[in-house]
Amino acid sequence: MTQASRPFRSLWTRRQGLRQWLHGAAAAFLWCLLIGLVLAGVSGWRDFWHNILYSVCIGMCCWGLIDASFRGLAYAMRKGRPCPEGAEQEWPGLPWIALAVIFGSVGGFSIGQQLGDLISGLHTRSLWSAQWSHAAAMLTVTGVASLVATAFFYTRHRMAAAQVEAEHARRVAAETQLLLLQAQLEPHMLFNTLANLRVLIGLDTARAQAMLDQLIAFLRATLEASRVGHHALRDEFARLRDYLSLMQVRMGERLQARFELPDELASLQLPALLLQPLVENAIKHGLEPKIEGGTLSVQARMQGEDCLLVVSDSGRGHFPAADTAGTGFGLQQVRERLQARYGEAAGLSLSYPPDGGCRIEIHIPRRLMTAPAPAASP
Incomplete structure (x- = not known):
């Protein structure tokens, strides 16, 4: 403080x-x-x-x-x-x-x-x-009334203390779960990026070297961001821009990126790198397998009382069955992080627009994003 x-x-x-x-x-x-x-x-x-x-x-x-x-x-x-x-x-x-x-x-x-x-x-x-009997009666009435009132206040105090302890235990459990999920995210993101680099080395050495330089700068910023537990939407978008710049070294003009972040939402807080697995999935399963590539869009806007985060692409459409069912790493990891941080107040939905591609929407009540989330203790 x-x-x-x-x-x-x-x-x-x-x-x-x-x-x-x-x-x-x-x-x-x-x-x-x-x-x-x-x-x-x-x-x-x-x-x-x-x-x-x-x-x-x-x-x-x-x-x-x-x-x-x-x-x-x-x-x-x-x-x-x-x-x-x-x-x-x-x-x-x-x-x-x-x-x-x-x-x-x-x-x-x-x-x-x-x-x-x-x-x-x-x-x-x-x-x-007063006479002894009268004084005893008056003191008895007063004492019993005071005792009952004290018992009421004491019971209420104990119930409030138990509720505080239960809430603290729930918060610690949620923070521990977030820490474990975040520990899974970092190597997964690194392995995916190194796999992309390995493929490019065999195709174009010069571009592979440029991608390696970009990878070093990207990992330095991203791993630092992953240690804070939470950050502002502007920082989340900045890390996604870094990642897509890295992917553009490999995919070239086949990958087009578009970001929409209104200024009034830029300072809202959310778990660090929450959208990263969704962007990786969009490239791996949607845009990269498509010969002509396409556009990946990341947007933030208000929808009623909720902040709506949208990751959409114009790729080939359907994810593998595991991801569609929510059991693949990307969607499962994001869903679990949302559940651990916001409970039932937030949610994730996946859809396939008629004109092709994939669209993932995350809604989080804005009131839950106006202050930094509690950082998990290492």
């Missing part, structure tokens, strides 16, 4: 913490209203507003003291270190929770009762001057 971004991240974290605290306060307030309604019903709906007033005052004071106790204990257990950015406020152990509930119930009742007297103008008997 840069120095300039820290204040914004800190502000965002504080806002998240405030939002969580407000949600807790709202839930506690509704719980106090419910208890007030129950007490009013038990008393025959006499002094309805007084029951509501004292229930809210006492309950919110109890919640405030208990919540403050939890935060203070957690802060002390971290030895004065602040809560890490993005982390939810942790809870202390059950013994400390029990002590905090007892302290909050007794202190909250006393403070809330005085607050209720101040607002209503009444003078109720305090907890310490």
